[in-house]
Amino acid sequence: MSWAARAATAASGTVLGEEAPGPSGPARRNGTTPRTVRSVSGLVSVIGAAVIWIALLGPVIALFTHLSWHAVRTSLTAPGALDPLVVSVESGAVTLAVLFVLGTPLAWLMARGRLPFPRVWEAGVLCSLLLPPLVIGLLLIFMVGPYTPIGELLGRVHLSATNTFLALCIAEVYESAPYYVLSAQAAFSGVDPRLEQQAQLLGDRPARVFRRVTLPLATPGLAMGLSVAWARAMGAFGAVVIIAYHPFGIPLQIYTTLQETGLASALPFALVLLVVALPLPLAAYIWSARAGRRRRG
Amino acid sequence: MGIACVGLAAAACSSSSSPSGNSSASASASASAKPTGTANVAYASSLQYLNEKVVSPAFTSAEGYKFSGRGGASGELEQNIASGEISPNVFQAVGGDNITPLEPKFTKWYVQYAGTSIVVAYNPTGPHASAFKAIADGSQPVCSLFSSVLQTPGLKLGRTDPNIDPQGRDFIMMLQLAQSYCHLPSDTVAKIIGTSDFGTASSSQIYAESALEATLQSGQLDAASAFISQAVQLHLSSIKLPDAINLGSFADAAAYKKATVTVKSGKTYKGSPQVIDITTIGTPTAAGIAFVRYTLSSAGLAQYKAGGFTVLTPTAFGDSSAIPAAIKSELGG
Numbered sequence: 001m002s003w004a005a006r007a008a009t010a011a012s013g014t015v016l017g018e019e020a021p022g023p024s025g026p027a028r029r030n031g032t033t034p035r036t037v038r039s040v041s042g043l044v045s046v047i048g049a050a051v052i053w054i055a056l057l058g059p060v061i062a063l064f065t066h067l068s069w070h071a072v073r074t075s076l077t078a079p080g081a082l083d084p085l086v087v088s089v090e091s092g093a094v095t096l097a098v099l100f101v102l103g104t105p106l107a108w109l110m111a112r113g114r115l116p117f118p119r120v121w122e123a124g125v126l127c128s129l130l131l132p133p134l135v136i137g138l139l140l141i142f143m144v145g146p147y148t149p150i151g152e153l154l155g156r157v158h159l160s161a162t163n164t165f166l167a168l169c170i171a172e173v174y175e176s177a178p179y180y181v182l183s184a185q186a187a188f189s190g191v192d193p194r195l196e197q198q199a200q201l202l203g204d205r206p207a208r209v210f211r212r213v214t215l216p217l218a219t220p221g222l223a224m225g226l227s228v229a230w231a232r233a234m235g236a237f238g239a240v241v242i243i244a245y246h247p248f249g250i251p252l253q254i255y256t257t258l259q260e261t262g263l264a265s266a267l268p269f270a271l272v273l274l275v276v277a278l279p280l281p282l283a284a285y286i287w288s289a290r291a292g293r294r295r296r297g
Numbered sequence: 298m299g300i301a302c303v304g305l306a307a308a309a310c311s312s313s314s315s316p317s318g319n320s321s322a323s324a325s326a327s328a329s330a331k332p333t334g335t336a337n338v339a340y341a342s343s344l345q346y347l348n349e350k351v352v353s354p355a356f357t358s359a360e361g362y363k364f365s366g367r368g369g370a371s372g373e374l375e376q377n378i379a380s381g382e383i384s385p386n387v388f389q390a391v392g393g394d395n396i397t398p399l400e401p402k403f404t405k406w407y408v409q410y411a412g413t414s415i416v417v418a419y420n421p422t423g424p425h426a427s428a429f430k431a432i433a434d435g436s437q438p439v440c441s442l443f444s445s446v447l448q449t450p451g452l453k454l455g456r457t458d459p460n461i462d463p464q465g466r467d468f469i470m471m472l473q474l475a476q477s478y479c480h481l482p483s484d485t486v487a488k489i490i491g492t493s494d495f496g497t498a499s500s501s502q503i504y505a506e507s508a509l510e511a512t513l514q515s516g517q518l519d520a521a522s523a524f525i526s527q528a529v530q531l532h533l534s535s536i537k538l539p540d541a542i543n544l545g546s547f548a549d550a551a552a553y554k555k556a557t558v559t560v561k562s563g564k565t566y567k568g569s570p571q572v573i574d575i576t577t578i579g580t581p582t583a584a585g586i587a588f589v590r591y592t593l594s595s596a597g598l599a600q601y602k603a604g605g606f607t608v609l610t611p612t613a614f615g616d617s618s619a620i621p622a623a624i625k626s627e628l629g630g
Contacts, residue, residue, distance in 0.1 A: 138511055145517030146453055147423070162517065163501040242508040245458070246499055256498065259373035259461035260562060263380040 088249035107184030129178035133238025167244035176232035187221020220288035227284035234277035332361035336588035339385035386585030406615035407576040414545025440479035455521040468522035470556035474542035529605030
């Protein structure tokens with residue numbers, strides 16, 4: 001397993017609750033006090049974790065403490081106020097579909113070591129994670145702008161990759177792809193290759209092995225990867241503001257509202273973003289945790 | 298400030314910047330002390346290059362204070378200051394109408410000291426470059442820019458959002474003035490910008506201010522709106538426009554008012570000469586006062602001139618009694 005995959009596996013293992021049963025684990029099911037809080041050191045750990053958790057939630061807490069419900073009502077009931085929500089959801093769905101179709105095979109090949117010079121492939125994926133989204137947007141101009149070969153090709157079929165829905169999807173794909181590919185690589189790396197080999201020995205072709213063995217076992221990890229990518233796509237801004245100023249998704253709606261009418265009327269759209277973007281990752285988290293528990297028996 | 302900032306408090310004072318953190322009295326008391334502190338300046342994006350690359354090092358070298366800048370659309374910065382989101386010492390805006398809403402809570406005055414004008418920047422290597430060059434060098438009349446070149450099918454024109462950026466509004470107003478100046482049909486502006494709704498942001502021509510010139514420089518646009526100062530600083534090929542339409546001439550202020558843009562919020566903006574205004578925000582700090590004084594000095598104004606701005610005689614508006622004495626001295630007051 002590569003270093004990136006190991007790191008990601010460690011991260012997703014914790015997320016899935018497979019390695020470290022928490023309050024929903026066996027202790028709670030037995031109706032006893034969780035072992036982690038039985039001792040003073042355990043209590044300190046919980047308090048420390050709570051402090052970190054609350055600190056991480058700081059911006060969200062600030063959002064709710066500074067929201068004026070009158071402003072929420074005024075901002076969200078204005079004509080066309082929720083159009084950006086539709087744009088964000090549609091572009092996010094397209095982004096996930098593209099990532100699943102294109103990113104999954106790449107992640108599988110990387111996880112199974114089927115590619116020459118594996119570190120080069122990993123470094124390539126990490127590059128787009130390392131580049132600031134604003135820079136990705138600027139570089140995408142050179143790649144898909146109207147006078148580039150790709151742009152001219154699109155122009156022949158009356159499409160454009162600047163300031164269009166297509167441009168928005170492209171920007172979101174580039175901002176979220178590394179999150180999905182690395183998570184999917186970790187998910188595939190967590191599938192025991194011996195199970196695949198046994199299925200092959202029983203006569204299954206590679207495609208069937210992938211469909212019947214690899215994919216089901218990796219699905220919880222893939223779901224987590226997709227949910228993280230979804231959250232990233234919904235909040236994508238840096239690349240979007242450069243190549244897809246129009247049509248507005250929610251992040252740009254927040255940006256323009258902030259400039260047009262100020263903070264009070266922009267914050268309600270941040271609430272909308274949370275409400276829309278959060279359920280899918282949460283559902284994926286819960287489902288993945290349950291799948292992990294089922295697998296452990 | 299020098300008296301107030303002793304011992305442990307010195308570090309806090311040197312990091313500076315709350316507008317209410319220092320009094321003008323302490324500011325004047327620091328005259329003989331070694332300057333410490335930072336001038337936190339919120340400025341219109343069109344001043345970004347000048348402030349960050351030219352004025353900032355020269356100001357620090359001349360006055361001893363540090364400089365910390367934040368660029369943005371003038372209207373956005375005004376909103377940020379009004380809501381308390383940012384607390385700069387100094388505010389530089391395109392147009393006094395972005396400062397007056399802050400009066401009297403945050404400031405009571407502003408000084409007008411420089412002007413800029415609208416130009417049409419173009420891609421010197423694009424498919425329409427020869428047409429733009431012919432107008433830029435005077436071999437074709439400037440009116441042909443509006444009557445034919447900018448209406449060429451497939452030409453890629455970029456501009457900024459009129460709802461949030463003064464340049465976005467100015468460009469449309471310039472087109473309105475050009476339509477009248479060149480005696481063109483009444484639908485000329487709509488044909489050029491692709492819509493008769495001048496306030497809409499739903500247009501493939503509209504880019505974020507930070508992206509527009511970058512997109513032009515990358516060769517992916519044929520032409521874009523720009524202030525002349527941006528064209529000079531970014532070395533953009535551009536077409537200078539007659540005073541009657543470029544929103545840069547004070548003599549034509551009355552004529553500019555005939556051009557209007559109504560934005561999504563329903564607010565209507567009238568054309569006016571594009572001026573740069575400066576003021577302090579909150580209780581003036583020594584660093585803030587020093588920055589305004591430096592900007593209005595002959596050395597500061599020379600930097601603006603070199604940057605493509607029109608230098609004006611600094612003129613105060615509002616309650617002149619509220620202007621700190623050190624700044625008044627630069628006004629000759």
